[in-house]
Amino acid sequence: MTTTTLSSASKEVTIGFGHPFVMIGERINPTGRKILAAEMKVGDYSRVVADAIAQVAAGAQMLDINAGIPLADEPAILAEAIRRVQAVVDVPISIDSSIIEALASGLEAYQGRALVNSVTGETENLERVLPLVKKYGAAVVAISNDETGISEDPNERFKVAKKIVEHAADYGIKPEDVVVDPLVMPIGAISQAGNQVFELVRKLRSELKVNTTCGASNVSFGLPQRNGINNAFLPMLIAAGMTSAIVNPLHPELVQAIRAGDVLTGVDDGCGSWIKAYREPTADGSDVRDGRRRRKRA
Amino acid sequence: MSDEDDFDLNDLDDKELVEQIQDDLYDGLDAEVTEGTEILLARGWDANDVLGEALVGGMKIVGIDFRDGILFVPEVLKCAGAMKGGMGILRPILAESAEDTSLGKFVIGTVKGDIHDIGKNLVAMMCEGAGFEVINLGINNPVENYLEAIDEHEPVIVGMSALLTTTMPYMGVVVEEMEKRGMRKDTHIMCGGAPLNQEFADSIGVPAYGRDAARSAEMAEEHVLGLRNKRDHR
Numbered sequence: 001m002t003t004t005t006l007s008s009a010s011k012e013v014t015i016g017f018g019h020p021f022v023m024i025g026e027r028i029n030p031t032g033r034k035i036l037a038a039e040m041k042v043g044d045y046s047r048v049v050a051d052a053i054a055q056v057a058a059g060a061q062m063l064d065i066n067a068g069i070p071l072a073d074e075p076a077i078l079a080e081a082i083r084r085v086q087a088v089v090d091v092p093i094s095i096d097s098s099i100i101e102a103l104a105s106g107l108e109a110y111q112g113r114a115l116v117n118s119v120t121g122e123t124e125n126l127e128r129v130l131p132l133v134k135k136y137g138a139a140v141v142a143i144s145n146d147e148t149g150i151s152e153d154p155n156e157r158f159k160v161a162k163k164i165v166e167h168a169a170d171y172g173i174k175p176e177d178v179v180v181d182p183l184v185m186p187i188g189a190i191s192q193a194g195n196q197v198f199e200l201v202r203k204l205r206s207e208l209k210v211n212t213t214c215g216a217s218n219v220s221f222g223l224p225q226r227n228g229i230n231n232a233f234l235p236m237l238i239a240a241g242m243t244s245a246i247v248n249p250l251h252p253e254l255v256q257a258i259r260a261g262d263v264l265t266g267v268d269d270g271c272g273s274w275i276k277a278y279r280e281p282t283a284d285g286s287d288v289r290d291g292r293r294r295r296k297r298a
Numbered sequence: 299m300s301d302e303d304d305f306d307l308n309d310l311d312d313k314e315l316v317e318q319i320q321d322d323l324y325d326g327l328d329a330e331v332t333e334g335t336e337i338l339l340a341r342g343w344d345a346n347d348v349l350g351e352a353l354v355g356g357m358k359i360v361g362i363d364f365r366d367g368i369l370f371v372p373e374v375l376k377c378a379g380a381m382k383g384g385m386g387i388l389r390p391i392l393a394e395s396a397e398d399t400s401l402g403k404f405v406i407g408t409v410k411g412d413i414h415d416i417g418k419n420l421v422a423m424m425c426e427g428a429g430f431e432v433i434n435l436g437i438n439n440p441v442e443n444y445l446e447a448i449d450e451h452e453p454v455i456v457g458m459s460a461l462l463t464t465t466m467p468y469m470g471v472v473v474e475e476m477e478k479r480g481m482r483k484d485t486h487i488m489c490g491g492a493p494l495n496q497e498f499a500d501s502i503g504v505p506a507y508g509r510d511a512a513r514s515a516e517m518a519e520e521h522v523l524g525l526r527n528k529r530d531h532r
Contacts, residue, residue, distance in 0.1 A: 031463075032493075034495070070463060070497065074463070186371065188370065221416070222374075224370055
């Protein structure tokens with residue numbers, strides 16, 4: 001069974017077949033968040049820290065950190081954001097940038113085993129990102145596009161993913177440390193975008209035997225009630241075999257849908273996490289089961 | 299639709315038919331828009347008037363409702379398909395007609411290294427709907443593609459799109475090359491894409507930053523009408 005293990009200084013998280021789905025919190029990303037971008041640019045990380053705490057409290061097992069701000073010193077800002085976040089939460093981090101210098105500086109600042117987000121199938125990109133992943137002993141997200149763009153044919157995208165896994169092996173990076181992003185396209189523009197991804201995820205899992213992740217909310221671009229689409233999409237991805245995703249955990253319905261997906265695919269042992277999260281609290285707010293156990297021991 | 303709603307487009311008078319084409323365009327009804335366009339032409343309408351009143355008029359309404367969150371992406375893409383149906387008939391006639399009422403040519407493309415297509419296509423469509431003749435270069439365009447298209451088509455506007463912080467600086471490369479070749483005098487430049495902002499646009503010397511598809515089309519139209527005003531007042 002394939003497992004990708006990420007860590008912070010004090011905590012390990014496993015993405016893997018047979019493991020609960022890993023929610024990677026997406027909020028720390030200045031794209032489309034004007035206030036956050038302006039604050040990060042001038043060295044104000046208060047919102048970054050608050051977002052980190054809130055997402056972990058909401059159930060995120062990992063956090064994605066992106067510092068892609070136009071005309072800013074992305075390597076420095078990304079590194080500082082990582083330091084600030086690691087000072088307040090203990091979940092592993094996905095270091096998100098398309099700039100190689102920013103990935104390097106983020107990895108340098110990071111404590112633990114990070115997930116590098118991301119490498120593409122473009123030869124030049126592979127040759128720059130993979131040595132860095134190897135140097136820091138990290139894992140990496142592999143995006144299934146190459147010089148020719150994003151194919152609408154799942155078989156073509158599978159080939160690109162395979163190419164990345166093989167290149168990674170050449171650099172001494174194990175297949176289990178490559179987490180493939182099958183690329184989710186907007187369903188409003190490409191009506192088969194959902195089916196393409198489901199098919200690709202199944203194939204990636206059964207044939208390439210790799211973990212998978214994606215930026216799921218792209219699927220609902222341009223539609224009303226986007227959350228409704230997103231909340232249905234995640235359990236469908238889980239059913240197809242996806243093992244993690246970059247999501248907004250501040251939507252309780254989404255978190256619940258993902259946890260339900262874990263229950264229904266049998267990875268939430270004895271429905272334990274589900275019950276713990278959603279058991280009706282007692283009047284005094286204590287957990288009934290824990291309370292009884294304590295009494296017995298006393 | 300019930301049977302009672304079925305009627306023959308030929309039974310409508312010109313004014314009703316134009317409104318019907320606009321409604322059909324709004325509903326993304328390709329065959330109906332095509333048929334309506336053919337009927338107007340058969341009644342002796344000038345192709346420019348069919349385009350301006352029926353199709354562009356209809357797309358304006360689409361643009362406004364898209365901007366206001368009443369229409370959504372899949373619907374707007376259907377509208378574009380319907381517009382294409384009508385344009386398919388009008389384009390060959392317009393190409394031969396001496397009188398040109400188009401707002402001019404608009405070259406648009408996503409820059410090198412970037413394969414994001416959809417937002418750029420929405421802008422292309424809105425601009426076509428506003429009355430531009432749009433030349434869509436697609437994705438992943440090196441500077442040469444823009445320069446060639448400018449040489450070939452002599453557009454009034456070039457629009458660039460980028461969705462990545464790593465690819466958007468490439469817009470600056472295109473601007474510089476255009477500057478070097480003296481192309482900026484006759485060609486207005488616009489830019490757009492999720493990570494962009496006005497500050498970035500200013501930094502590459504392109505003040506015309508379109509924050510969404512509808513606004514971009516408005517800005518493009520304002521630019522051309524501004525030019526015409528200047529010219530008329532000379």
